Amino acid sequence: MLSRRKMLQGIAASTVAVFGNSMATNRVDASPKKDAAPKRIVFFMQNQGFDPKTCIPSGLRSSGSLAKTRLPEPINALEPYKERLHIINGLHGIHTSPSHSAFFGALGGYRGSDGVPPSASTIDYELSKALPQTLLPHLCIGMDSIENMKTKPTIATLSASGAGQPIFMHSNPNHLYQMLYGGISTGNIRRQHEARSAVMNQVQRLAATKGQSLPTSDQMRYGQYVQGFKEVNGLRDRLDAVADHLRNFAPVVDERYTRPEFETDWHDVLLDLGISALTSGITNTLTIGSGRGEIFGAWKGLGIDQQGHNLGHMDQPDNPIWVKIRQYNSRMLVRIMEKLESVPEGSGTMMDNTLIVYTSNNADKQHTNGANWPVMLLGNLDGAFKTGCFTQLDGKRPINSLYTSLLRAAGQNVDRFNMDDKAAKKFDSGIGPLKEVLV
Template sequence: MLNRRKMLQAVATGTSAALGLSLVPQPLFASSDQGRTPKRVIFFLQNQGFDPATCVPKGMQHSGSLGNAKLPEPIQDLEPFKDRLHIINGLHGQHTSPSHSAFFGALGGYRGGDGVPPSAATIDYEISKALPQTLLPHLCIGMDSIENMTSKPTLATLSASGAGSPIFMYSNPNQLYQTLYGGISTGDIRRQHEARSNVFDQIEKLATAKGQTLPTAEQQRYSQYVNGFQDINGLRDRLATVSDHLRQFAPEVDERYTKPEFETDWHDALLDLGISALTSGITNTLTIGSGRGEIFGAWKGLGIDQQGHNLGHMKQPDNPIWIKIRQYNCRMLVKIMQSLENIPEGSGTMMDNTLIVYTSNNADSQHTNGANWPVMLLGNFDGAFKTGCFTQLDGKRPINALYTSLLRAAGVTCDRFNMTDKLATKFDSSTGPLKEVLA
């Protein structure tokens, strides 16, 4: 299995991650996972909080069906998909210290904060391990302002493979495209891919030789970077074996990539690459960070001049700015669903075996204590989750309980996710998954 932690450590030092895609319903499993039912999970986190008034239908105070409910304006694009939607209100994340952002704690269910390293693996990474293993089980993409995405094309704030082991998200679609499709491209993209591949090969050989002369304590740390190059080079070779599969569906590089007018051009290109990674069968877990888990972000392409932290100080309900941002998110969700729905899989479609988890990296609002952490689920993950309904909880169960539910649905036996019994005594009124969400 590909070691994502080591691969992404190498990325952090100036290398690029390697992935792959296509739209053919052909899951490219690792050999040990042949014959397993393909499933996939998408995590979509919008920064600055998710006010429940922007997703809970007006007047709906108790759990019930969404059948006759009218969705609020910010999520109105999901109206045709109500039968696949589950809105959850009343989870909490007080133990994560979300405030401006819980950072790794949002998907980890533990204490986070600016500059605080991850204390354990996050739920997206754990899910990627539990699902049938593909060539690249986990892809993270991050959307921000053009300036931030250009100056920091990779950033780690949301996902982690373990304590002190962040996973980087990719924010420059040009770099991501070259990594994905460089081997089957022509012209400048192909030349850049070959040049980078040669450099990676030489660096791996040189680093392997030089590392042997280091003190023992340093060799262990140094070997992580050496292994990162080995993983990148190995994945490049594996992708070459499915080049015909990739060539059929490589997206066209247009001016959104090379001459973006707004940052949303790059957002849209990144989303297309993420969808392609899913529909190709090369990845099974996608994490999208709109705002990249921080307090920044820009959406000038939506006609919004304000950006960054200022957006977090604006009330979201009935705010035309936040309505535009949330509707933009929902259009992205719809695009994901429709793309997966268009591809047959088993007796249904890819969407039938998929779950989308939409929430924020800092609960309900900026400067929050995390007492309420709204979540929307889309899809039923091959019948594992209830849909077409609204669930109102009492605020006594943490987001960890939802993550336990995800793991249970993926076939992992567990009663708690990243929460000790001592911590649960204070922050969890029960144990095991949320019975309200599982079918």
């Protein structure tokens, strides 16, 4: 039986997991803006680096079409989708000081380090504000070893809503399923959902009452946590209000949730939940952290015994272990595309209005200086991005310029992202978006 203390710790983790440490927010909106295109963006971040030799077709030395090339073995699952693929080589992230990982700096475009809080918001969060609003604008899921996912069901290393305001990733699919679909479930899941809801409502009431007796200096900070409980309870009510709609998208709960044989069972169902959140319209921005933005991660389900930091000290090209991991990633990307392609939207499908950004939180390799940061784009976000091509850059523009391009495609008139003039003078040879990627 759960102790009261452990239950409250779990509730607090779920509260922060949904809204980050800056919980006094009113961004959740049940309906999109009028006349706004239903665009969505997925970030897939694999840890330990992304060696360009594992994604650039043999013989390509300069920018050109992918049509007559053969994709390398690690990403060969994407071969049928080459016309939707754009491989970019030559961006840099020197200013993020990645080493083992750039942590929040990978999506923030600023210096990041282990245990250091974010210095600004990250691109995924900013895009979730720019895109048409949904019930849960931004969802983060993190994949790791089964032990880590059980003992640390939430973790914050990649995404942030502002300086010192990390956004947590969900790593336990049972908890995430209950949050998204508990209101439409039956049996034990339903009972847990109702019990958790009752406790959270009671905690909100008690917290609001007790907070009034605190010193004035503490009331504002305490009020943020009270607001966080209000937002979580409000999200649950809004999800319950569209229960009939959500029943069409909720994944089937099977033994992979409750009795996973390998960590990849949880990886797979977490991906299913992320995809369902997109197809149901719960969210428009999904961030996937394979390795959860750190140096960990395990793939025993692929027949790989090595895990964690050791993987970062292996050369990736022609390495059978890394071929398996990258092929697994590629199959996940295909699953996202195929599912979105199966859902009609407007005059086409959901995939027509989607962009998937695949890269690493650690540039090209472990212990890197970030001088080269390969990226793959899949989809064109309603025609905004060029596809079916390879682009070789000169290493003089930072990952921030790609993020500026994403914001431009989302309708934001910006010339830089998280880079002031002083930093830009040192790290960016240009201004504005990457002309090589936008149509």
